[in-house]
Amino acid sequence: MxxxxxxxxxxxxxxxxxxxxxxxxxxxxxxxxxxxxxxxxxxxxxxxxxxxxxxxxxxxxxxxxxxxNEPIQYILGQTEFYGLKFKVNKNVLIPRQETEELVDWIIKDNSEILNPQILDIGTGSGCIAVSLSKHLNNSNIDAIDISEEALNQAFENSKINNLKINPVKQDILNFEKSNYKFPKYDIIVSNPPYVRISEKKLMHKNVLNFEPNLALFVDDNNALIFYEKILEFAEKHLKLNGKLYFEINEHYGNEAVTLLEKFNFINIILRKDINGRNRMICGQIG
Ligand SMILES: C[S@@+](CC[C@H](N)C(=O)[O-])C[C@H]1O[C@@H](n2cnc3c(N)ncnc32)[C@H](O)[C@@H]1O
Structure with a gap:
């Protein structure tokens, strides 16, 4: 003792x-x-x-x-996000502070919408979907991920917090082939994989050796693939005046703005995180 x-x-x-x-x-x-x-x-x-x-x-x-070098969150199997408890395991990314900032932005921006229909793409632990479910009243939230294990964890996290989300297994890069009939959404949010493989050498062992590659990396030659595909999806599945929120790689702020403009989004806002880096963007369907 x-x-x-x-x-x-x-x-x-x-x-x-x-x-x-x-x-x-x-x-x-x-x-x-x-x-x-x-x-x-x-x-x-x-x-x-x-x-x-x-x-x-x-x-x-x-x-x-x-x-x-194992992250404490995986060792203990849990973490906190936006004041809620989340279980985490090796199949899901550990929720980050900049994602809490994104969630905070969405909540403050959309508290007036009645019964918002929301989609979280690449839900992982469910941190975004579950926190929005807690703070946006009477919301109806679809949470999609390509990983079955991640979806199970997200669903468990919604139950732990006595909240509701609807998990949908879906590869967003192939949404056209989906069996799920996606409704029209007021809000689409995504924190997709956005770390270029070339950035691996700058990353700590605790991320590289433990967090899921599927959640993190994209090809250097096609770093914005998820953003383009999600914009294509959002064009079809946002209600009039619906909003799209992305977490972004800090090096791609300008490219993200250009991309949203290319898809005719309006009222585009690029936002910095608490450390002054361009880490999130929002746009409205015109
Ligand atoms: C950066 S993580 C974000 C996790 C969580 N939303 C968060 O903010 O902590 C990206 C997520 O996208 C999922 N993902 C990767 N490729 C995907 C695809 N093609 N379609 C749908 N989800 C995908 C991963 O499994 C992972 O959960």
């Missing part, structure tokens, strides 16, 4: 050459909260609390996996 104080020392000692201290502190908080239900305050007010051997083993397993 170890005290909390001792466990914190072990975390810091074992991970100090791999992660900045701020990140190690965050791992400690998340892990102790997950296994012992400790709050931030408990961590220092109960520093002499003795862990059970079984708990210590679980915590030590987290440290070992962190040493192997």
């Amino acid at each position: 170890f005290t909390i104080d001792k466990i914190i020392k072990i975390f810091k000692q074992e991970l100090k050459d791999l992660y900045p201290i701020s990140e190690i502190n965050s791992f400690i908080e998340i892990t102790l909260n997950f296994y012992l239900n400790f709050s931030k305050t408990d961590i220092f007010t109960k520093s002499d609390f003795l862990t059970q051997i079984a708990d210590y083993k679980l915590i030590n397993n987290v440290i070992e996996r962190l040493k192997n």
Whole structure:
């Protein structure tokens, strides 16, 4: 058995050459909260609390996996997104903060629509679809993905949060061949794969070795393939004045604007994330 104080020392000692201290502190908080239900305050007010051997083993397993660069969200199997709890596994991308910013934009922009019909393309964990379901009243949300495993996880996440989404297995690049009769939507949103294969060398091991390639990468020669195809889809499936929202690769802001213009979208807004990078775009069907 170890005290909390001792466990914190072990975390810091074992991970100090791999992660900045701020990140190690965050791992400690998340892990102790997950296994012992400790709050931030408990961590220092109960520093002499003795862990059970079984708990210590679980915590030590987290440290070992962190040493192997595995993201804490996959180790614990859960994360938080827009204030909701989401289960995650190796078949789904870990939801990112810029995606929360996109969701926040959509919610603030569309709170007035009655019973909005929404489509989330490439839903992954379901983070976008489920959060919109929570915050846009009486919405009806279709969530599509090519991955059956991702769809199962998205559906489970909607149930965990007592919300409703409608999972649809669909390759968006071949939507013409779908058996699903897509309705007309008020809002279409997508955070599609957009990392060019050439960007792999700039990426951290924790992303490259653990997150699903299917969710991340596109060919360098055809980096905007998902955007073009989704625009083609949106032209047919948005209601009049319907809106399209995309998360984008920060290097492709101008190209994304040009593409939306090419498909005759109006009121195009390119938006920066909290770090000042072009990361999202919205347009309205004219
Ligand atoms: C960048 S992830 C986004 C996941 C989630 N929406 C989020 O924001 O965290 C892209 C998602 O698109 C899915 N995807 C990849 N190719 C697809 C295709 N051809 N048709 C539909 N979905 C696809 C992947 O399985 C993955 O879940």
